[in-house]
Amino acid sequence: MKYSSLIFMSILLLFPCLSFAQCSMCKAVAETANGGGFGAGLNYGILYLMIFPYLIIAGISYKLYRSKKLSK
Structure with a gap:
C-alpha cells in the first residue's frame, strides 16, 4: 500500500501541466505584455524554481x- x-505521487509529480496554474490575473497580464513571450518566460521561470x-x-x-x- 505504501509503495x-x-x-502514484511520483507519477503525479512528473506531469507539469498542473504546474502551469498561477494567479489568473497575473497570468493574463503577463500574456498580454510583449505579445505573450513574457508570460511563457514567467511560466518556465516558476517551473524552474519549483524543481529544486x-x-x-x-x-x-x-x-x-x-x-x-x-x-535490514
Missing part, C-alpha cells in the same frame, strides 16, 4: 530509503 501511493524543492525532497527520501534497506 503504490509513493509510485522537489529534488531536495527526492534526495532525502532516497537517502532514507537506502539507509532503511541497508540496515
Whole structure:
C-alpha cells in the first residue's frame, strides 16, 4: 500500500501541466505584455524554481530509503 501511493505521487509529480496554474490575473497580464513571450518566460521561470524543492525532497527520501534497506 505504501509503495503504490509513493509510485502514484511520483507519477503525479512528473506531469507539469498542473504546474502551469498561477494567479489568473497575473497570468493574463503577463500574456498580454510583449505579445505573450513574457508570460511563457514567467511560466518556465516558476517551473524552474519549483524543481529544486522537489529534488531536495527526492534526495532525502532516497537517502532514507537506502539507509532503511541497508540496515535490514
